[in-house]
Amino acid sequence: MLRIALPNKGSLSEPASAMLHEAGYRQRKDSRELVLVDPENNVEFFFLRPRDIAVYVGSGRLDIGITGRDLLLDSGACAEEILQLGFARSTFRYATLPGTAKDVSEFGGMTVATSFSGLVAKHLADNGVDASVVRLDGAVETAIKLGVAEVIADVVETGTTLRNQGLEIISDPILDSEAVLIRRVGADPDDARVKQFVRRLQGVLVARRYVMMDYDIRAEHVEEAVALTPGLESPTVSPLHNEGWVAVRSMVPRKEAQRIMDDLWEVGARAILVTDIHACRL
Template structure:
């Protein structure tokens, strides 16, 4: 698990999965109070190594860090947060507009492996063969490199684009779209626990993706209404005291919720209620 940008979302995910723990301040390890596991809080870039070497059975970090580390782990689940892009950025007022123009130049990045792989492909050489482009490592504040004359371009993560803009840079290509992922050791010490944690996390992700929609409707409109709210397997339809009416309950995708409510109403549904799902197994 991660200490910085991903930390809060990781903790929320664990809470949602009912993985309980108390973390004393400044301690990097916390024992789970309701499962026989220890949680270790590590920098995002170190997590792939710990999991790759089997020291930790599972980890949560950006897939950018996993690919940069070149470790042999299972990339098990996209956790759908921490989304950003690893992009090639050049000075706005400079002469470079395409990655091809950077061949033979100096590129600065914290992601030297991914940058090197990109230029190997661009230069048409075998992986591991020498390339004309020079790739330099810088651990932080990479965006200052061009202005300070350390490099001609940088490869760095972009989320809002504000850092890039403030540094007078713009992106000319994307090397990787990334987000936080669950990674699993190829030899976990307790595979059965890994399975439990995976299915709990899947439950939280599904709960985030769906809401529960309940409504009352004239029975005659059911065929049309159920096309809008078919449910995952099938919608639950219950009779009401008024025999002409039914109550419907179905999971719907959160992203379509507003549109579906509008259409249900247009078709004569009433008392449309939408509920958050705090957890589920589907």
């Protein structure tokens, strides 16, 4: 039975559960449920603190897990990323009071406050900076005002919270993070159970990014139309009952669907239909 670690709560939990539901796996109905067996798919899910998932997977106690890239790297666990999942995206940045420093190279002798001490310590070391790191749980933006540190490192979305504290974002991002699927370093890369799980998640990712587009067009305009809808490999083109007309079916990027429909109309396509893709294998 494949043993999988999932986030029990937080920003990773609901999107991860939704993705697995779309992939055909049973998911819990009660958030207090910490272990869930899916006998039809021969899978057992363990709902854990997101920070702990990399440790359990890296130790080999669990086969794979879903967590954040930032949490994986911060843990120092013997685990590796095998699939990007496209949700819970965030950027990790440094911030300080104006005039304190302009770049990470100027942090020497300073103290950096963060909730991700392992990640920050490694980043400073990789840049050859001798600075102290103090770990705080949550609300690190107040650390400078309270005299705990000269610099903070935190997840930044719009930067509004930091500006409200009189801080400015400096230097390049430490890390761009998102939800990822992880496994133990050195695990069997040909494990059929894991490969099947990955294929299902990849199918969900493709289904979310693409839609199916069908349309009719005169045969003499097929090449123009197909240039607009090349599909992942090649579109399907079928003759219609009315002579001189063909039906075309192709996968197109969801975010570009409306523009493509406009362009197809201009080259003579009619009866243009767009439908969702619920699952796929490529």
